Amino acid sequence: MLHISKVSKMFNPGTPDEKIALMNINLHLNPGDFVTVIGSNGAGKSTLMNIISGVMAPDHGEVHISGTAVQSLPEYRRSRWIGRVFQDPMAGTAPRMTIEENLAIAYARGKQRGLSFGVTKRKRAFFYEQLQRLGIGLENRLHAKVGLLSGGERQALSLLMATFTEPQILLLDEHTAALDPSRAELITTLTENIVKDMKLTTLMVTHNMDQAIRLGNRLIMMDKGRIILDINEERKKTLTVSQLLGEFEQISGNALSDDRVVLG
Numbered sequence: 001m002l003h004i005s006k007v008s009k010m011f012n013p014g015t016p017d018e019k020i021a022l023m024n025i026n027l028h029l030n031p032g033d034f035v036t037v038i039g040s041n042g043a044g045k046s047t048l049m050n051i052i053s054g055v056m057a058p059d060h061g062e063v064h065i066s067g068t069a070v071q072s073l074p075e076y077r078r079s080r081w082i083g084r085v086f087q088d089p090m091a092g093t094a095p096r097m098t099i100e101e102n103l104a105i106a107y108a109r110g111k112q113r114g115l116s117f118g119v120t121k122r123k124r125a126f127f128y129e130q131l132q133r134l135g136i137g138l139e140n141r142l143h144a145k146v147g148l149l150s151g152g153e154r155q156a157l158s159l160l161m162a163t164f165t166e167p168q169i170l171l172l173d174e175h176t177a178a179l180d181p182s183r184a185e186l187i188t189t190l191t192e193n194i195v196k197d198m199k200l201t202t203l204m205v206t207h208n209m210d211q212a213i214r215l216g217n218r219l220i221m222m223d224k225g226r227i228i229l230d231i232n233e234e235r236k237k238t239l240t241v242s243q244l245l246g247e248f249e250q251i252s253g254n255a256l257s258d259d260r261v262v263l264g
């Protein structure tokens with residue numbers, strides 16, 4: 001499904017600001033894998049997500065999704081194959097447009113031609129049904145401007161929009177980090193349900209250690225541009241936050257330095 005081989009990325013090479021963001025990353029995800037990603041500040045997590053989604057090119061190495069190199073995918077296919085939700089609730093939606101208009105754009109995404117943002121009766125019924133699945137009443141606010149929604153409501157909508165096209169891979173980039181604990185929990189539950197229902201292959205960056213252990217079937221830990229630990233489902237079942245932090249310290253030689261870490 002997702003195959004990352006020997007990916008490296010350096011910023012500002014040959015200057016005093018030179019930063020190695022990724023060093024020879026290898027990672028393979030099977031269909032339906034839900035992998036949580038944790039790591040220290042500057043470990044390379046966002047860079048990895050940017051390279052997987054094709055918005056940034058690696059210096060070396062390749063990323064393949066379902067056997068096709070991401071860099072060679074035309075834009076329309078990339079947007080269909082890769083769903084992404086960012087930390088900032090403002091990032092995934094158009095605030096001046098209504099919920100319905102935002103959904104119409106997401107619905108048309110990835111269609112090569114015949115783009116139709118118009119909302120037919122049939123589409124409206126479909127949007128209503130999809131919003132209803134979120135269970136937060138957005139189906140009754142189809143004509144509300146998205147800019148008026150709360151952060152949590154916007155993230156729920158972003159999640160729905162990112163998964164409308166049944167992407168080959170779903171990238172969640174700290175998508176609950178900007179929310180208060182109860183809204184974060186709501187979005188986490190929605191994420192679990194959507195990923196499970198649609199059997200999506202998912203990579204989720206999180207600073208919440210408890211969430212990283214609790215969700216998904218695999219956990220990877222990054223430090224200084226490398227994957228330093230890869231924990232399978234079996235081990236994850238009995239893992240505690242303090243064991244996880246202990247492992248990090250043992251392997252990297254330092255305590256996890258993450259200024260946004262949430263222990264659980």
Ligand SMILES: Nc1ncnc2c1ncn2[C@@H]1O[C@H](COP(=O)(O)OP(=O)(O)OP(=O)(O)O)[C@@H](O)[C@H]1O
Pocket residue numbers: 011012019020021039040041042043044045046047048
């Ligand atoms: N556009 C850029 N230009 C220069 N350096 C960059 C750029 N983007 C990232 N870096 C550097 O690359 C390294 C990896 O950054 P990245 O944002 O991928 O880490 P991260 O694991 O997402 O960190 P955090 O958890 O702190 O957000 C860091 O040293 C960072 O300063």
